[in-house]
Amino acid sequence: MKSDINLRHLTQLPELPKNWAHSSVDELCIIEPVGNKKLAQKQYVQKGKYPVIDQGADFIGGYTDNNDLVIEVPENVAFIIFGDHSRAFKLVDFNFVPGADGVKVLRPVCVLPKWAYYFFKAIHLPNKGYARHFQYLKEAYLPLPPLSAQKLIVDKIEELFSHIDAGVEGLKQTKVKLQQYRQSVLKDAVTGKLTESWREKNADKLEPADKLLERILQERRANWKAEQLTTFEEKSKVPKDDKWKEKYVEPKEATVLNDLPMSWVSTITDQVFSFVTSGSRGWAKYYSDDGPLFLRVGNLFHYNVELDLRKLQRVSPPEGSEGSRTKVQEGDNLISITADVGMVGYVPRDFEESYINQHVALARPVQRVMGKYLSWLLSGDFAKEQFKALQKGATKAGLGLDDIRSISFGLPSLLEQEQIVQEIESKVAGIDRLKKETELKILHASKLKSSILADAFSGKLVENIEADETAEQLLEKIQEEKQLLEEKAKLAKKKSTTGIKKMDKQPIINVLKKAKKALSVDELFEQAGFQNDVSPEGIEAFYQELKIVTDNENVTVTPVILKEKKQGDKFEYKEVKENEAG
Template structure:
């Protein structure tokens, strides 16, 4: 993207100045100096960084005011977060926040009366302004700039009348763009509802109703489906036991070195399900529990203070943060073979379905599929299905994705509710036979792919809208957005007047201090 620069030729009536030259002082002090009982507090959390506006200030009692609440706001102020400035935590103080209080985490920009505060605001939200601040950042974990850095940035200054024309043009163009963006958002909401409707139809049997009507010979009773899945799991478990017994013999033959191989957990037996407790399903469909179709386990976080569990580790280890995508393609970290042997870690094979039992934000309830052998931490439920069994892995994965919100609601606990293995094991889902499962998954893959393509188009359109806004700002601050008027007072005279006022204020301030000192002495 191109940015305005000092090398760009500006109109003859324009000037350049530092932002600081165009500002008035902001009063600072205790909130009790301006409020008796409570006030609205504008801090970083109050900012909507996408809309770049103050959206949700907190109402705070004066006697409970945080130490950073010290800046007295006026309508028209521009608040700019000096921490991680690239995040654009920026807002324009509206009339309803006049007289309220801002955090010292903001650089508060109060435009001189001869400067359009909206012109200043639009310059501050421009990519050009942010790019020129980046080299001035200090720190790594929390890169920040100082108020002085913000005020040192040069701003192209047109005549006062032209500032107002530029602001009017920007707002008119932005209004048109925002209207289009709202339509794009509405279209995205329709796609979201379409996804849910498609998934709902899939697991109610509506997507495959025609197939069932045309293939009655391929349908089986619910009991037959459940018993076949159980038989396949029992056969798989017998195979696991045989492999374990062989591993134990080899362990004993080696002199019992290392940890004894773990015996496979027993499989869950089919439970009796009472028909009246569950909704009626399509012909050939059965209600199943996760514990009846797969083995559910978890992992652990080895002691961080034990370096031997981590140093030069080669065993992939997964945390819940890796489950925000459909597939886990790389580990969150590595642990050692010693950690695998001495803790409750275990290796899960590629193809294991992982469900986040707890995690920050929207992580809890997310599901993904492991693409390589790996261990996990205790925040993940790992579901191993029998290879080639009566339940297809992709079918269960689609069901878990569809019921993400419902699964989250099943969480237990107080401030930070979590899932647990018991909740995951008892999750119930409707399932048809393998042939119909395959058709459900194939239909979902095809139609979801089409919806996803439409969503990408809408996302790209919204990104182009933001780029268009930045292009408008670039034209605005280079003098190309509106025509110049030769009758306007040149910016040089405007700037000279502001500078003269500043010099007069600075000249009188010391005299006031001397007078006050003399009065105090007398």
């Protein structure tokens, strides 16, 4: 049995406004046949003659130059595109190519297309995830106002929406400016501008940066020596002499940067990182429901260093050096090196046991206390621009471990690094707070639009007015027009008799006179020779002539009724005798 939430799209208004009528989507639309006129997403191009309309969030998914796939939208007509999986609606009044998956093309009949579009969006369709939803849309309830009221409703909706859209555009600009401000904060941080006043006030307390760098380089070499001696010990070996020390690889020379504060010194990441590596391939076989974290690109951000732990993967890591090599420690910098490169994460104190995958690099500072400063350094445009330059001319996309070691920057004292981190995080917290407030306002605007559509749906948005034509009368017109469109579509599917069975074209009135019985539309179309031309123009010419014929006083039109529903008409010529006329 269906739950209540799955029945909301069927719920009728308890009380209709005057001159309105109960109806449904199926009653007001016909489904335009698409057939094989569909384009797979992988075949989209950035520019082309025809837009591709699919069920995605973007109004236009892509473009194509394929003429054979075009759906032509008649003049003064608009189609409503429905995403069978996404439940998205798009109003289209131009020729287009449908996307390959989940696209339904609806043609509103005798109602304002914009009114139908807005009212469709107000329907409470059940959310079945990626399942198909068209079955629910077809049967969905719609209250139908007269045409005059439809226009008033559309005008009011668009008036209100225009005010909301103007406000949302302002909010989006605020988000852009906040992002720009975040980037400028990070730039000022690594060029010394952010702490310029603080540095002047605390100049007597700061260790010269060149002295700090000297200590870092000494510690880097000492750490390497300690690692080598540990390796000897693990292999139960004792070095015979000091030649093993010659294997130490000196770090790269730093590029001298201009415009650094006097107390800073130019350096390069290779000098301040003692260990740079990336995760191993093939760890999917170690995936587990519990165990340590497995950090991936999705756990990193741009312009932020906090790890994103909303989506987690856990592993049971292998024993041995491969596991220990990719295990993170406090102070480590994590950098995405494939796909969306240059995202950064910082490993904080007391972080749970974690490992990295092959798409993430781990860079370990010589001095752990510098980890946070280096993470913020790498997260901003100062480092991103260098990463981008290093990628130019590379044989493959992404960053190499040597690229991580090649970022030039200015090194301040440890005390100033600490101050820089504090000021960055204070400003970023304010930016994030404003960003969240802005996003909530944008969300509220979306809800406000939904509220406006709900009021329109229930007849509360505009005052009810007297109408020359009621919705019930409009429904009758809709049924007649739908029948006509369906008949035309049926005739269009007929194969031309050209070269198969040539029939001379003759006036429809002559066909009826010769028949001496009632004929259907199909029979008239064929016997009058119109089947030789099943183009839209040929079909339209047939109906124009049929309309003239039905005005003849000798022609009677009899509806064909099946199960209390009109299925079509039959036409018959009956000579009116002089004594019967008048």
